[in-house]
Amino acid sequence: MRVLVLGASGATGKQVVRQLIKRQINTRILIRNSATLSKDIKEHPLVEIKKGNINDLNDSEMNNLLLNCNVIISCLGHNPTLKGMFGKPRYLVFDVIKRISETVKDTKVKLILMSTTGYTNTLSSERNSIGEKLILSLLYLFLPPHRDNVKAANYLIENIGKEDGDIDWIAVRPDTLVNIDEESSYEVCEFPIRSPIFNAGKTSRINVSHFMAELVSDDIIWEKWAFKTPVIYNK
Secondary structure: OOEEEEOOOOOOHHHHHHHHHHOOOEEEEEEEOOOOOOOHHHHOOOOEEEEEOOOOOOHHHHHHOOOOOOEEEEEEOOOHHHHHHOOOOOOOHHHHHHHHHHOOOOOOOOEEEEEOOOOOOOOOOOOOOOOHHHHHHHHHOOOOHHHHHHHHHHHHHHHHHOOOOOOOEEEEEEOOOHHHHOOOOOOOOOOOOOOOOOOOOOEEEEHHHHHHHHHHHHHHHHHHOOOOOEEEOOO
16 A cells, blocks of 8 residues: 655644554655655655655656555645735645546545535535624635635535545544644544534644544545545544
């Protein structure tokens, strides 16, 4: 097995790579030339490092990046700066998910997307209160990263769906992300059990990475959540 991790130099992506290493899983990562990695990742024999900007890869380079990867994990996100939130690329996550789906043909892969509780899966009968609808609508209009996350998750559900044949997918929705050094108890729910706007919970990045690695390594857990948008909360 080989897992491709996108966004591996980010706060959550690094944790995902470490969880995969713990499980002795071959891992390929794509990082920018300017990105920095800790020694435990950079020098680990299970980690294959590719450098470049995923938005700039041509078709041949994209094919080579995906070659022999059974699982693709996207921890891509926008930097929390003015340029990162309002500059280009506006649809970093959506564009990458769409391109992967168009590139992977006749090869069965699993795709795990790190999404957010700010995404509402209406096809699973999730509904927001009037107040939540108002705020989420404003975020969609005025905050490009939120719009990007919504478009990416919608693409999985509406365009790839369950009938694609080449891609099985799961969109993991953590609540407010926090940095905690140690794994802790967490719960995974099919639907949000808290308001992401008015009663948000917390989810540590290390717990998100643990759950994603469990999805990769445990077929029973994968089958339970395949084609769903599970929500993860710290207990």
